[in-house]
Amino acid sequence: MKDPIYSQDLEDWLDALENLILFNGKANTKELLSDFISHAVNKGLIDDNFFEIPFINSISSSEEDAYPGNWEIEEKIRHYIRWNALVTVLKANQVLDLGGHISTYSSAATLYEVGFNHFFKGGNLADMVYFQGHSSPGIYARSFLEGNISTKHLDNFRQEINGDGLSSYPHPWLMPNYWQFPTVSMGLGPIMSIYQAHVMKYLEQRGLLENNPNRKIWMFCGDGEMDEPESMGSISLAAREKLDNLIFVINCNLQRLDGPVRGNSRIITELGAIFKAAGWNVVNLIWGRKWDDLLANDSTGALKWVMNNTVDGEYQNFKAKGGAYTRKHFFGKHPEALKLVEDMSDDEIENLNRGGHDPLKVFNAYKSAYECIDRPTVILAFTVKGYGIGSRQADNTTHQVKKLTEENLKDFIKNFNLPIDSKKLNNLDYLKLGKNSKEYKYLVNQREKLGGFLPRRAPTKASLKVHDNSHFDEFNTESKREMSTTMVFVRLITSLLRDKKIGKYIVPIVPDEARTFGMDGLFRQFGIYSREGQKYQPEDADKVMWYRESKDGVMLEEGINEAGAFSAWIALATSYANNFLPMVPFYIYYSMFGFQRVHDLAWAAGDARARGFLLGATSGRTTLNGEGLQHQDGHSHLLAQTIPNCKSYDPCFDYELAAIIKNGIDDMYVKNNDNYYYLTLMNENYKHPKRPKNLKDSEIMQGAYLLKQVNKADVRLLASGLTLRFAIEASKKLLEFGIKSNIWSITSFNELARGGVIADQENMNEKNSKSYVENCFKDEMPTVAVSEYQKLYAEQIRKWVSGNYVCLGTDGFGRSDTREKLREFFEIDSNHIAYNALLACGLNKEAQKFKTKHKIKLNKDNPYIR
Numbered sequence: 001m002k003d004p005i006y007s008q009d010l011e012d013w014l015d016a017l018e019n020l021i022l023f024n025g026k027a028n029t030k031e032l033l034s035d036f037i038s039h040a041v042n043k044g045l046i047d048d049n050f051f052e053i054p055f056i057n058s059i060s061s062s063e064e065d066a067y068p069g070n071w072e073i074e075e076k077i078r079h080y081i082r083w084n085a086l087v088t089v090l091k092a093n094q095v096l097d098l099g100g101h102i103s104t105y106s107s108a109a110t111l112y113e114v115g116f117n118h119f120f121k122g123g124n125l126a127d128m129v130y131f132q133g134h135s136s137p138g139i140y141a142r143s144f145l146e147g148n149i150s151t152k153h154l155d156n157f158r159q160e161i162n163g164d165g166l167s168s169y170p171h172p173w174l175m176p177n178y179w180q181f182p183t184v185s186m187g188l189g190p191i192m193s194i195y196q197a198h199v200m201k202y203l204e205q206r207g208l209l210e211n212n213p214n215r216k217i218w219m220f221c222g223d224g225e226m227d228e229p230e231s232m233g234s235i236s237l238a239a240r241e242k243l244d245n246l247i248f249v250i251n252c253n254l255q256r257l258d259g260p261v262r263g264n265s266r267i268i269t270e271l272g273a274i275f276k277a278a279g280w281n282v283v284n285l286i287w288g289r290k291w292d293d294l295l296a297n298d299s300t301g302a303l304k305w306v307m308n309n310t311v312d313g314e315y316q317n318f319k320a321k322g323g324a325y326t327r328k329h330f331f332g333k334h335p336e337a338l339k340l341v342e343d344m345s346d347d348e349i350e351n352l353n354r355g356g357h358d359p360l361k362v363f364n365a366y367k368s369a370y371e372c373i374d375r376p377t378v379i380l381a382f383t384v385k386g387y388g389i390g391s392r393q394a395d396n397t398t399h400q401v402k403k404l405t406e407e408n409l410k411d412f413i414k415n416f417n418l419p420i421d422s423k424k425l426n427n428l429d430y431l432k433l434g435k436n437s438k439e440y441k442y443l444v445n446q447r448e449k450l451g452g453f454l455p456r457r458a459p460t461k462a463s464l465k466v467h468d469n470s471h472f473d474e475f476n477t478e479s480k481r482e483m484s485t486t487m488v489f490v491r492l493i494t495s496l497l498r499d500k501k502i503g504k505y506i507v508p509i510v511p512d513e514a515r516t517f518g519m520d521g522l523f524r525q526f527g528i529y530s531r532e533g534q535k536y537q538p539e540d541a542d543k544v545m546w547y548r549e550s551k552d553g554v555m556l557e558e559g560i561n562e563a564g565a566f567s568a569w570i571a572l573a574t575s576y577a578n579n580f581l582p583m584v585p586f587y588i589y590y591s592m593f594g595f596q597r598v599h600d601l602a603w604a605a606g607d608a609r610a611r612g613f614l615l616g617a618t619s620g621r622t623t624l625n626g627e628g629l630q631h632q633d634g635h636s637h638l639l640a641q642t643i644p645n646c647k648s649y650d651p652c653f654d655y656e657l658a659a660i661i662k663n664g665i666d667d668m669y670v671k672n673n674d675n676y677y678y679l680t681l682m683n684e685n686y687k688h689p690k691r692p693k694n695l696k697d698s699e700i701m702q703g704a705y706l707l708k709q710v711n712k713a714d715v716r717l718l719a720s721g722l723t724l725r726f727a728i729e730a731s732k733k734l735l736e737f738g739i740k741s742n743i744w745s746i747t748s749f750n751e752l753a754r755g756g757v758i759a760d761q762e763n764m765n766e767k768n769s770k771s772y773v774e775n776c777f778k779d780e781m782p783t784v785a786v787s788e789y790q791k792l793y794a795e796q797i798r799k800w801v802s803g804n805y806v807c808l809g810t811d812g813f814g815r816s817d818t819r820e821k822l823r824e825f826f827e828i829d830s831n832h833i834a835y836n837a838l839l840a841c842g843l844n845k846e847a848q849k850f851k852t853k854h855k856i857k858l859n860k861d862n863p864y865i866r
């Protein structure tokens with residue numbers, strides 16, 4: 001083991017360094033030293049761990065500001081909150097076993113309380129705080145002391161059905177006036193907050209949002225949570241974009257659910273190196289004040305050496321096993337370190353506090369984050385999981401604790417000096433602050449000074465009415481040339497972007513696919529947002545569609561990063577609630593890399609009441625020819641259907657697409673409904689007919705309309721998206737057999753099914769409702785339904801279709817081939833529609849004839865299992 005004591009050689013070098021600073025100044029020394037070290041690195045003379053940040057506080061005690069708050073009052077408030085959070089969970093588990101977490105908030109209480117008392121801005125354009133999901137009991141407990149949550153609410157923690165309950169975790173869907181950000185799915189808080197900060201700068205640079213350097217985004221999460229790829233996947237963007245409005249507070253209590261996060265090394269050291277390399281301002285918040293004197297007396301460097309040569313598994317033990325153990329196994333690692341504590345009792349050693357539990361250290365760390373310009377800050381806070389809960393503190397199972405022994409409770413009461421009679425622990429009750437108490441006044445006053453209570457979600461009512469209908473109406477006439485629905489969409493969004501009233505609120509977002517979708521024309525016209533503008537002459541500057549980056553660019557080009565692009569979309573789609581600024585984001589991507597890639601974010605978007613459009617382009621299992629198994633989407637609508645407030649559509653014709661976007665804007669930004677819209681777009685060109693005369697938008701929006709009605713129809717053909725064209729063709733082929741078809745354009749099997757489910761539920765509750773789907777298909781008639789998606793997509797409405805109902809679809813993996821071959825293979829082309837229609841009508845002989853005439857290959861393998 002290397003001896004920590006400084007050698008004479010080192011002393012000489014250090015003297016030389018001091019002299020250099022004295023005679024040449026700091027700036028020159030820095031330059032010289034950097035060059036010197038670069039050379040040393042090049043010669044392989046520098047150890048890899050040289051760049052490790054030492055395991056000591058980034059802010060030394062001499063650099064600290066005094067604590068600005070009332071120490072005693074804050075301590076009492078904090079301890080009351082700790083107790084109330086604990087009791088909330090214990091009560092929910094006394095009889096009902098409803099779960100909840102105690103140890104996480106115990107470790108994070110000081111981190112939050114310093115924020116609430118001194119930093120988190122409330123009011124309009126408040127700071128955005130991403131609370132760690134399972135620390136919610138502590139956040140509720142604070143709101144309770146503030147008077148914003150009642151005893152009944154706390155008693156109903158995790159009991160929401162009968163009203164007046166509190167949701168387990170932060171869910172804006174369930175508590176829309178309180179929670180803003182759904183965080184409990186680990187990793188989503190970090191990535192969503194990074195893109196929130198990115199979007200905030202974007203809105204500021206476009207002049208849509210007031211530029212306020214003091215408005216911060218705080219992201220609180222656990223050290224275990226940092227193992228999620230989403231947590232760190234975008235940290236380089238935050239540094240590259242100089243997101244100094246972003247502060248990560250990582251609660252390094254060294255434990256996750258099952259055990260240590262990094263038993264054999266140190267999570268803080270690891271995270272510090274990674275964030276530093278990514279360009280963040282890293283603030284180590286490791287040791288509390290009680291270590292200050294020890295560190296000041298550590299003239300030999302022995303204590304620092306011990307600190308840097310102890311791993312997290314050991315640090316966890318020190319907090320679980322107490323002072324005597326710590327003396328022996330920590331300080332005992334070096335005789336000089338042991339000497340430092342020879343006059344201290346075991347209790348005093350046990351009480352040596354960690355930085356994340358010391359308000360003074362936390363305050364100074366936050367202050368330095370506030371003052372950091374041009375860089376995001378990460379605060380690595382060293383804490384103890386289950387802090388203060390007697391034998392359960394730092395216990396490997398502490399995460400799961402929901403019930404405590406009497407002894408644990410007594411320890412807690414003693415540790416936090418609570419005014420509770422330890423003999424009466426059968427009937428647990430919350431601690432309150434009298435309205436006239438100095439603590440209550442202080443609590444409220446601190447929040448008033450900062451602008452108001454948090455958390456608070458205060459959505460603004462949007463009124464982004466599109467007055468100019470010509471954007472949409474131009475698609476009601478027959479198209480002059482062949483176009484794909486993707487081209488239709490690009491024309492429509494370009495037109496909307498130019499709208500004098502709402503154009504500036506429209507934001508196209510792409511993950512490096514703009515050229516694929518023919519959107520490169522937008523580059524020049526509207527510009528690509530770049531925090532730093534364009535510092536170079538682009539290669540294609542002389543071309544019409546040159547790659548134009550600009551500080552006030554409209555388009556968000558997020559690179560090959562669907563999770564990031566989706567997070568940017570969420571930030572914009574919830575801007576009406578978090579910035580008082582309704583925005584209309586259109587995120588367009590390869591449909592296969594949408595829901596199935598980032599479905600958890602799509603779920604969070606539903607929870608967060610996002611409003612905006614998702615466009616799954618190059619969709620359909622058979623329309624994307626050539627690409628094959630990984631690219632051909634035959635199920636994104638089924639995934640979309642799992643999100644209750646996502647409305648999804650598969651339009652075929654341009655006027656359908658235009659109507660869906662028009663009504664979607666009206667639904668979200670005029671009627672203020674918390675829905676978001678998913679539309680699939682195709683890349684096959686064809687002519688679009690004139691919009692039928694009597695067609696109502698409401699029919700398109702409810703999911704179906706009768707495109708072609710014949711007198712005394714024999715069969716109904718229901719077709720979604722592009723397959724509508726095959727159904728039209730099939731109806732012609734059926735006429736050869738004297739079979740007349742009614743053709744329905746199904747814009748959304750999903751919406752039809754939802755309407756059916758809603759009416760069924762109402763009927764069960766004696767309301768006598770009839771759904772739209774039931775009304776459409778009440779006549780008994782053979783019906784063939786077809787889509788480019790799995791059969792299940794059309795199957796959803798079986799219950800409400802009267803008569804024989806046959807569903808065609810594209811079950812199975814895709815593969816590369818031409819569109820025609822794929823449609824034949826998946827049995828959804830016009831031949832298969834007509835053939836199945838004849839069978840559905842019971843015309844078996846005609847079906848055989850049809851099969852021969854049109855050379856339908858049967859007896860082939862099922863595409864589902866091939």
Ligand SMILES: Cc1ncc(C[n+]2csc(CCOP(=O)(O)OP(=O)(O)O)c2C)c(N)n1
Pocket residue numbers: 103104107134184185186187221222223224225226251253255256257261385399
């Ligand atoms: C994506 C995801 N996976 C798993 C969980 C379940 N889970 C909840 S808390 C937790 C442990 C969290 O550890 P850490 O991030 O260190 O937070 P701490 O409680 O220690 O502060 C786990 C695994 C989850 N909520 N989300």
Ligand SMILES: [Mg+2]
Pocket residue numbers: 222223224251252253254255256261
């Ligand atoms: Mg942890």
